[in-house]
Amino acid sequence: MSFATTAFLVLKKDFTIEVKSGEILYTTLFFAVSCVLIFAIAFVREGQPVEGAGAGILWIAVLFAGNLALGRTFERERYGETVRALLLTPAPRAAIYVGKLLGIVALLVAAECLLVPMVAFLFDAPLFARPLLLAAILGLGTVGFASVGTLFAAMLVRSRTRDVMLPILLYPITVPVIIAGVLGTSALLQSPADEPVALLWIWLLVSFDVVFVTLALWTFEPLMTE
């Protein structure tokens, strides 16, 4: 069976379960929206938000929601040990990783579609001034974060301390992605938008994504063998 077919099957399976249960989507969205609202209460005084806060708050909401989604997605594979059943199939194991990664990315993109207008409205942030550049920064940052997160969440699926270990492992390693995402978004929020700086961060995100995804594809199979 081909790599793409396997990845698509895993993605479709996760999508079917999510359509039935709505469990991860709703909890992730609720958590992300709550996060932004709490920051809005704290950082908006008399209708005036703290200058430049929008980029950081957007990324905090995305990353925290991503951490929650990663944990819940693999909790589903732990229950009934279905992760073992997936690994036992003759399908390429790296394709199973890609299928799970695409599911997480799709979930976070859905959250971002809700969070970007919210942050733009509550923090008076011109996020839609350069929509393509913003989409590139968010998309690439999400892939970078999710690629490492999916690998670690899969590795920790049988660990009793997975809920504690996942953020401890994930955030330090994805610091380059977080910095590039926040500073790239900040560059777009300046008036006028600093496009050259934003493009520089986009290229750095492309580099991080290539490295992270390649390493994850390379290491997934040996790491998943007990």
Added chain:
Amino acid sequence: MLTVDRERIEGAEGPMGVTPSLDFDSVRLVEVSRHFGRRRAVSRVSIEARRGDLLGLLGPNGAGKSTLIGVLATLVQPTSGEVRYGGHFARELGPPLRRQIGLLAHELHLYTELSARQNLTFFSKMYGLDPRSTVEPALERAGLADRADDDVAGFSRGMRQRLALERALLHTPRLVLFDEPFTGLDDNAVGLVSARLRRLAADGAIVVLATHDLDLAEGLVTRVAVVQS
């Protein structure tokens, strides 16, 4: 002897008519040990099972039976020793070998949010099979044809076990591994699973059954390996 070809294996064709691309007559553990950190799960185990065998791995809880099943399933890497499928090592084979292994563990490897049909269809596709020819017969054998579109979450333990059994055997594996398959089953269900185990062995599969229940194993297994803690 191990052969890698695309020809149908005589006597090995399952109910779905699946043609394996790799076959082997025996599986051997040679001096296999597995440590988890400082804990020794199994130490220098040597076992051989051949086609038609129904090998019982008997022993108390914690003796290392599940670890041995994991090693045979290629999911657990031995710390030392080797596993041979026919004349070849596990590391040489990869996906074609996994296509020939079926595992039914205590955890049932089913998505409870999906229906019986959706579970079987998903795994059928993951094994590169045509669900149109595999899923309905599997549902019939599991006795779940009338509950095919119900979510597994609403099934009893026995119904889940029957479905899990069919899921594990969808691809007509040569090596069939059972880890405590009778847990939580009533007498009737135990009888059905036992009958299926015997039929698999009679059809030429290598069947390995890990259980702590000597009463259930008695009269069922054709060979015994005792795993001591």
